[in-house]
Amino acid sequence: MASHTGGDDDKYKRQDAVSAAVTMGALFGTGGLFLAAVKTSLERKHVGPWAVFSKHGHIAATFAAVGTVYEFSRVASANLREKNDHYNNAIAGAFGGAVLGLKAGRIPAVLGYGxxxxxxxxxxxxxxxxxxxxxxxxxxxxxxxxxxLRKRYRRPMEETIAEIGEGRSIRPPGYEERRRERLKEAYGFEVKPVSTDPDRV
Incomplete structure (x- = not known):
């Protein structure tokens, strides 16, 4: 939410309301057409492919009308007020909701949806x-x-090892020596470390 009431650097830049409305109307109309196609595909009786337009085309038309009116009202309100804030969305929502309520054909629906x-x-x-x-x-x-964020949520290694224990690819410093001691205590023999490096004696 930006308030454009400052100096020259923060001056409001006017937008093209018609272009924005056409773009949003096409976007919403495409979404409504998709919903109409889904509704047509769920019909119990066989209907042709043109039922998307003939039977459920009103869904796409309603979506397109709401999107167009909403976006035009929002941008026109911002241009008139020379501010980009939440009041523009309230004005646009009132007009867009009124268009949605027109389908019901009653004033309370128009006011309520708006x-x-x-x-x-x-x-x-x-x-x-x-x-x-x-x-x-x-x-x-x-x-x-x-x-x-890393520093804020980083935990000391000792605390992690104390909770989940050593082993399973968790090998802190001195792990091999402690492992040999545990094996000697448990089984009574000493494990001598063997190196796989041929150059190491």
Whole structure:
């Protein structure tokens, strides 16, 4: 959520609302067409391939209309207000939800869908605009951030060995000597280390 109210360097840059709306409408329309195709494939009786458009084409049309109106309203609102913040998503959600509610043909549905999409869009944008939460700080170097995480969660080798034990490819310093001592105590004979290096005596 960026507020563009600063000086010349932080001045809002206008966007093309029509181009953004056409792109988003095509994207949403493609998604709606996919859902229409899935719904057609789940029909119990045999229907032809054109049933995607003739019987369930309204799904693709509704998706395309909602996507187009939402994105146009969002970008137009940002251009008029000269700010990129969560209020643009609230305005766009109100218009997009109203388009979705028009299918029901009742005013309460139009208002209800508009309010629901407005709140959802505004909250989503206010909390970072991504499912993972807020984005990473661009001023922090990625290498330094990873090194900090490694140091924060790194555990001493002694603590790890105390929990899971030696062996199974975990061989801390002095492992071979301790292993020979354990074998001598358990079986009564001494194991002499053998080197596979032919140059080593």
């Amino acid at each position: 309010a629901l999409m407005a709140v959802t869009g505004a909250v989503f944008e206010y909390t970072g605009g991504r499912f993972q939460g807020f984005g990473r700080d661009p001023d922090v170097d990625e290498y330094e951030r990873k090194e900090m």
